[in-house]
Amino acid sequence: MAESVKKESAEQAEFRQYCRDWLQGNIPPSPTFRMPQGPLEIMTTEQLDYLCAWQKSAYDAGMIGCDYPLEFGGGGRENCQKIANQEMQRAGTPYLPNVIGLGMACPTIFYHGQENLKRELLPKLLSGEEIWCQGFSEPGAGSDLANVQTFAEKKGDKWVINGHKIWTSLAHFASWMILLCRTSKDHKYDGLSYFVVPINAALGKGVTVRPLIKITGETGFNEVLFEDLEVDDSFRLDEVGKGWQVAMTTLLHERGAGELVTPKGGSGVKDDSEKKKGVGATALLGLAQECWRNGRCAADDPVMRDKIMQLIIRQEGSRQGARRARVQGLIDHPMRIPLQSKLVMSEVMQDVGRVALELEGAASSLYLADEHAPQEGHWPLAYLNSYGMTIAAGTSEVQKNILGERVLGMPKSK
Amino acid sequence: MAQPRNFDFGEEEVMLRDSARKFFENKLPTDKLHALVAANPDPDRTPECLWDRDLWRQMVELGWTMLAVPEQAGGMGMKAVAVAALAEEAGRAALPSPLISTINSSYVLAACESEGASQALGYIVEGAPATLAITNSRGSWESADTDVRVENGKLEGTAWYVQDAAKADFFVVKARADDGIGLYIVPATADGVTITADAITDLTRDQAHIAFSGVDAGQVAAAPGSGDKALDQAEPCLLTVLAADMCGAAEWQLQTTVEYAKVRTQFDKPIAFFQAIKHPLVDLMVMLDQARSLVYYAACAIDWEPESAEQYSRMAKSAASDAAAFACTRSVQTHGGIGFTWECFLHLYFKRQKHNQALMGDGVYQRAKLADILMGPIAA
Numbered sequence: 001m002a003e004s005v006k007k008e009s010a011e012q013a014e015f016r017q018y019c020r021d022w023l024q025g026n027i028p029p030s031p032t033f034r035m036p037q038g039p040l041e042i043m044t045t046e047q048l049d050y051l052c053a054w055q056k057s058a059y060d061a062g063m064i065g066c067d068y069p070l071e072f073g074g075g076g077r078e079n080c081q082k083i084a085n086q087e088m089q090r091a092g093t094p095y096l097p098n099v100i101g102l103g104m105a106c107p108t109i110f111y112h113g114q115e116n117l118k119r120e121l122l123p124k125l126l127s128g129e130e131i132w133c134q135g136f137s138e139p140g141a142g143s144d145l146a147n148v149q150t151f152a153e154k155k156g157d158k159w160v161i162n163g164h165k166i167w168t169s170l171a172h173f174a175s176w177m178i179l180l181c182r183t184s185k186d187h188k189y190d191g192l193s194y195f196v197v198p199i200n201a202a203l204g205k206g207v208t209v210r211p212l213i214k215i216t217g218e219t220g221f222n223e224v225l226f227e228d229l230e231v232d233d234s235f236r237l238d239e240v241g242k243g244w245q246v247a248m249t250t251l252l253h254e255r256g257a258g259e260l261v262t263p264k265g266g267s268g269v270k271d272d273s274e275k276k277k278g279v280g281a282t283a284l285l286g287l288a289q290e291c292w293r294n295g296r297c298a299a300d301d302p303v304m305r306d307k308i309m310q311l312i313i314r315q316e317g318s319r320q321g322a323r324r325a326r327v328q329g330l331i332d333h334p335m336r337i338p339l340q341s342k343l344v345m346s347e348v349m350q351d352v353g354r355v356a357l358e359l360e361g362a363a364s365s366l367y368l369a370d371e372h373a374p375q376e377g378h379w380p381l382a383y384l385n386s387y388g389m390t391i392a393a394g395t396s397e398v399q400k401n402i403l404g405e406r407v408l409g410m411p412k413s414k
Numbered sequence: 415m416a417q418p419r420n421f422d423f424g425e426e427e428v429m430l431r432d433s434a435r436k437f438f439e440n441k442l443p444t445d446k447l448h449a450l451v452a453a454n455p456d457p458d459r460t461p462e463c464l465w466d467r468d469l470w471r472q473m474v475e476l477g478w479t480m481l482a483v484p485e486q487a488g489g490m491g492m493k494a495v496a497v498a499a500l501a502e503e504a505g506r507a508a509l510p511s512p513l514i515s516t517i518n519s520s521y522v523l524a525a526c527e528s529e530g531a532s533q534a535l536g537y538i539v540e541g542a543p544a545t546l547a548i549t550n551s552r553g554s555w556e557s558a559d560t561d562v563r564v565e566n567g568k569l570e571g572t573a574w575y576v577q578d579a580a581k582a583d584f585f586v587v588k589a590r591a592d593d594g595i596g597l598y599i600v601p602a603t604a605d606g607v608t609i610t611a612d613a614i615t616d617l618t619r620d621q622a623h624i625a626f627s628g629v630d631a632g633q634v635a636a637a638p639g640s641g642d643k644a645l646d647q648a649e650p651c652l653l654t655v656l657a658a659d660m661c662g663a664a665e666w667q668l669q670t671t672v673e674y675a676k677v678r679t680q681f682d683k684p685i686a687f688f689q690a691i692k693h694p695l696v697d698l699m700v701m702l703d704q705a706r707s708l709v710y711y712a713a714c715a716i717d718w719e720p721e722s723a724e725q726y727s728r729m730a731k732s733a734a735s736d737a738a739a740f741a742c743t744r745s746v747q748t749h750g751g752i753g754f755t756w757e758c759f760l761h762l763y764f765k766r767q768k769h770n771q772a773l774m775g776d777g778v779y780q781r782a783k784l785a786d787i788l789m790g791p792i793a794a
Contacts, residue, residue: 317704
């Protein structure tokens with residue numbers, strides 16, 4: 001029976017051991033200042049420096065970009081990133097700050113960029129020395145992404161860019177942006193092209209970054225204005241007019257359905273008592289024990305128990321779905337499960353937040369600055385932040401269009 | 415023991431699943447099924463047992479009816495993931511047959527580990543259909559509840575909600591003796607057995623309550639005190655098989671409804687264009703995929719990590735019951751007027767799903783049991 005258990009390759013097993021050994025002594029101590037719940041909420045340079053130092057040290061140790069070729073700053077390994085991710089998760093390391101770079105820019109540049117661009121950009125992306133942001137959404141192009149109006153006009157061997165990008169996470173810290181813009185007004189989809197743009201170098205010289213404040217009160221995303229910014233033609237990915245296809249590579253990876261495994265750190269939870277609280281829906285089991293409802297423990301309330309079980313089942317169903325998506329005999333359509341993952345995880349996390357606030361009852365009113373707030377206001381903040389997940393990277397409604405159209409073959413809603 | 419990553423679902427299982435799908439498509443396409451079980455729409459009709467006996471014989475020859483009978487009892491002893499795959503296909507075909515009842519009986523009998531149970535497993539190997547008579551008049555799914563007693567070696571009382579009762583050659587009867595719950599093998603033709611068919615909504619099975627009056631309790635599958643334990647042990651298998659059946663049926667409901675929404679035109683467009691139609695069908699697909707993944711998780715646990723099988727099978731039955739219920743509302747509603755008619759095949763699945771939803775406990779019931787496992791019982 002044991003033969004049917006899929007074994008790790010010798011390389012993978014050895015690498016896993018290496019990761020474990022290295023992580024034993026190299027996780028940075030927790031910072032003295034408050035850390036945001038995720039990289040998209042980084043507000044201060046103090047927070048950023050702490051996280052970037054961690055990414056650099058993990059990169060130098062060979063745990064980030066393991067599956068990318070050596071000449072692009074990768075580890076030149078095969079199927080090892082997921083091992084590094086598992087070990088970083090298990091060890092409770094901090095998360096990685098350069099998420100847009102690692103999850104979206106890196107695979108996009110890898111698949112669509114020219115050789116010298118990959119050599120130049122990928123090493124510092126992987127090490128976190130250069131932070132990346134994504135210039136896709138505009139005030140008039142949200143769910144209808146192909147409606148982007150930011151225009152790049154060809155002048156000699158330069159492109160001159162004018163326009164307005166919005167909801168741009170990390171732009172205030174970013175050296176580079178992946179940019180989707182219009183190069184022709186004659187075609188909607190075929191009139192788009194894709195660039196990488198050195199925005200930090202151009203601050204005040206054609207690029208303006210303005211912070212936006214989220215419903216949580218945190219900053220972290222921005223609007224970015226382009227006024228006659230000149231960009232070299234060598235910063236274009238793929239052909240002129242192929243921007244939409246390139247953007248699909250980005251989005252596929254953003255939604256967790258791409259070929260390349262994105263490097264992911266831990267969630268910064270180290271000590272055992274915190275680990276026992278669990279993540280996602282499992283965290284509600286512990287929370288229910290600490291909350292009161294109708295004069296008794298909330299964990300003894302049958303309705304709350306049912307709500308918690310519903311979420312645990314959805315979370316486990318999704319986890320097992322990710323496993324089933326890799327079993328040839330148990331899938332009907334290759335994209336059916338992968339295209340669900342972003343929709344399901346973001347909706348489950350939001351519902352977990354909603355139920356957590358219900359469990360906390362009156363105390364759910366207490367926010368970050370209140371000394372009596374349960375878990376330092378974690379759940380009100382998480383619930384507010386969860387709307388970022390169900391809106392960004394294609395709203396849940398757009399995800400349902402994609403699933404209905406590409407998987408079930410229903411006609412396009414446009 | 416950790417589960418294999420592929421749910422232990424290998425080539426053999428793929429072959430079984432594919433041949434079962436082809437077999438049901440050929441032998442019992444939906445129009446033929448409708449002609450077989452839905453010829454009489456009269457709501458006041460006398461209950462009838464409508465099934466294809468010849469199809470049963472063919473399934474016996476293929477070995478499918480003894481898939482879950484252990485090898486040492488002469489059966490196939492297949493992995494639970496294989497049984498789940500077959501059950502899924504039976505559900506997709508809305509198969510009117512004692513197949514699921516017989517498989518579930520084999521799981522209970524295999525958990526008994528007794529001479530009487532081995533004998534009964536032998537009947538299944540020879541091709542006899544069997545079913546479980548384990549439910550009381552209140553429809554309780556608790557292993558210790560029954561309205562049947564053992565008195566002086568005779569069974570007295572009535573078992574309720576017995577599935578496929580008119581098709582089975584013998585029953586596995588749960589009865590309370592002085593020393594606790596036992597399980598007894600009773601031939602359908604035994605003296606003192608009165609089978610009264612229930613008038614049920616589901617057209618793809620029959621159901622009955624069975625009265626036992628002075629029925630010989632000589633063939634003991636589980637001695638008093640051990641019957642409830644055997645039932646508890648087999649319960650994850652029963653839940654998983656039912657959940658698999660529901661997933662197969664829900665996939666049929668989903669695909670049939672999607673195809674209809676693509677061809678039905680209103681406002682000059684196929685109705686699938688409209689998000690009020692499209693998005694709920696996607697929601698159904700998502701629910702169904704979670705349920706199906708949990709079915710294989712639970713099935714794999716039965717062979718690889720039995721200590722977790724109850725937990726996962728309750729997740730699977732909960733998810734499958736809810737997905738099936740949603741498939742019912744969306745399939746009929748999306749079809750509009752035609753979906754509300756007897757001539758449209760949807761109602762066969764609708765009724766089977768609603769029946770399966772309740773069997774062995776619906777979603778709310780499973781989640782209460784799951785919470786007892788994960789959170790401990792509710793404090794008194």
